[in-house]
Amino acid sequence: MPVGPEWRLLWHGIAFKISADFNQEWSPPSRRPKGDPLNMGNQIAVQEGLFTWPSDNPQLIGRKELSTGRIYFPAIHNYVSDEDSEEVLLSTRGTLWTWTVQGFLPKNPPYRGTESVAEFEPYGVGYVELPGEVIVETRLTTANPDELEIGMEMELVIEKFMDDEEGNEIMMFAFKPAKD
């Protein structure tokens, strides 16, 4: 079977289409469509397997250790054996456990953002406790200390982190103050 670039483009296009049509039921990483770098304007997860994507109702993906019931995040970590664990989808709501605001431009690498010191906007970082599951570290949608309080309700959002060189939108997870 010929597997040239055109064929790959077609295959990914179909996969993406099917997934979108079926209202983005979650599927294991092996069957999940990848963002296609040849397709301008794709929204690509910053890392596959971190959260269900693409999806209308994205969720973080954790890993549950069967023998202890402990849940880890992200799932792709080698904390536990494959035999003693399974992937689990995490709650999209929780409470703010602690927070800070990143006030200076991080060094690149490891930071992937390419903005200048003058362009840099401080961003919120926190830990959100997902009840009965695990406490996850996350970017926050606000960097305003007046809008952040330990114990407040938070909800998961997937938002753009940056555009890559090919014009794709690199998507990351974040938590925002819950409305209700």
Add this chain to the structure above:
Amino acid sequence: MTEVCIVGIGIHKFGRTDGMSGMQQGAHAVREALSDASIEWNDVQFAFGGSAAAGNADALVNELGLTGVQFMNVSNGCATGGSALLSAYSAIKSGQYDLGLAVGFDKHPRGAFNADPRASGLETWYGDIGLMITTQFFGMKIQKYMHDHGIAPEVLGKVAQKAFHNGSLNPNAWRRDEVDMDTIMNSDMLANPLTKFMFCSPAEGGVALILASDKVARKYTNRPVYLRAATMRTRHYGSFEVFSPYQALQRADAPTVFASQAAYEMAGMGPEDMDVIQIQDTESGAEIMHMAENGFCADGDQEKLIMEGHTAIDGSMPINTDGGCLANGEPIGASGLRQVYEVVAQLRGECGDRQVPNDPKTGYTHVYGAPGLSACTILQL
């Protein structure tokens, strides 16, 4: 039972020394320690040493002389110096050797550390989106601690003010100028609630200690300082540590609590017995939290103790008398040994303007760092 003593101390000034490698600063410290103990390099039977970013410590033999000495490198993150000292302690305690060296040195580039996620067992996304930054962890840990125990932001400022004051009295410190509260509180907010002046910076420096068994110690000094305890512990499941994409729901005590309790047990002493104290102050919040983790006060009592001056050089529990990491910067390999150097100098009464009054007899040191480890010592004249 063999006791272990420190009979010689040496230091290379902390801060920035252009034109001098970290290794050379380590060698400078060793020569000073040898001289302090009135011995030669070829008298040294064994050595343990380390640096995080300035080369293999055993290459110091190129600077000091090819005597064939047993020289082992120690690499243990922020506990590198503490682990070198603990190793040297064990070598003498076991009766195998009578005289040896523990040395640590470093030289880091300017600015915050830029760690590689993969080196910590993490994936690249963690660095990509800007979470691989140590200062965030410090901000978040003290944010929660202040919330839970009702500590005001001014206490953070007061810790930094004290550090720079003590640094101004220490000729080996990097920061020699006092900084007032307004400047500290209103400087750039790096990681809420911590401002620029509340953080230490990566830096350079070297420290060396000569250790001897009590059988021979008085050949080298008339004031041997006994190393009553040297301990090192790593984290448990549930402790809040740097570079953690997740945390357990259940909470566990920090590694400091375990290293500290083990040290008190080993020495047969308690926190109330310590006359001079050096604890890890990577930033102002760390000093506050470590006061409680090391048993010097209950959670929440720090505000009163700090604001009323009890942790000052002339206070009831003098903490970080040499200016700590805030005034000395943090050369990772040397930082833990700097604390021991300071305690030994204090117990000998050699600290001049920053000398703790009333002839201190016992002292305590504590380091804490990535990836969740701690090392403590207890020293006694």
